[in-house]
Amino acid sequence: MKIALNEKAQLEGLARNDQEIVESLYVAHYSMVQSLIINNNGSYDDARDIFQETMIVLYEKSKSGNFELNCQLKTYIYSVARRLWLKKLARNQRYVPEVGNIAETVPVEEEVEQHQQLSNDFDMMEQAMSGIGEPCKSLLEAYYLQKKSMTDIAARFGYTNADNAKNQKYKCLTRLRKLFFSRYKPKQ
Secondary structure: OOOOHHHHHHHHHHHOOOHHHHHHHHHHHHHHHHHHHHOOOOOHHHHHHHHHHHHHHHHHHHHHOOOOOOOOHHHHHHHHHHHHHHHHHHHHOOOOOOOOOHHHOOOOHHHHHHHHHHHHHHHHHHHHHHHHOOOHHHHHHHHHHOOOOHHHHHHHHOOOOHHHHHHHHHHHHHHHHHHHHHHOOOOO
């Protein structure tokens, strides 16, 4: 697996002890480690300690110069934190799981279900967008996806002014909602 340029820059910044990089790693990954610890017999203090130890391991590895990341940085941080937590639990004899069996420590079924539901919802929205036809599809894409202004949209689609374009966008959005919710069946 090829390391992403952003992750390579983060590792280099961490090796230089770049404060911005360190903070961005905390912001991006702390909640994931905290959830792991809290969901597996830990406290908020334990989560802070384990994350700090994980960052130290990552810092030392990145500083060594011969560290080669062969997975996503997020995955690496998670696995280091998990191993450190399992070792701490074993030392405290609070919980001794089989290290190879991740199913015992990470409840992924719920996340997979949520991801599948979200994916289905996006597919349904894509079908609804295809179903509303032109010029509604292009108008909504220009406004919501391309972040075009109403003035730009009015000029592109031949409306006399931005207010007319705004009214048309509202009508198109109403049609899209009607089409989407006529097909949408949320999973209960």
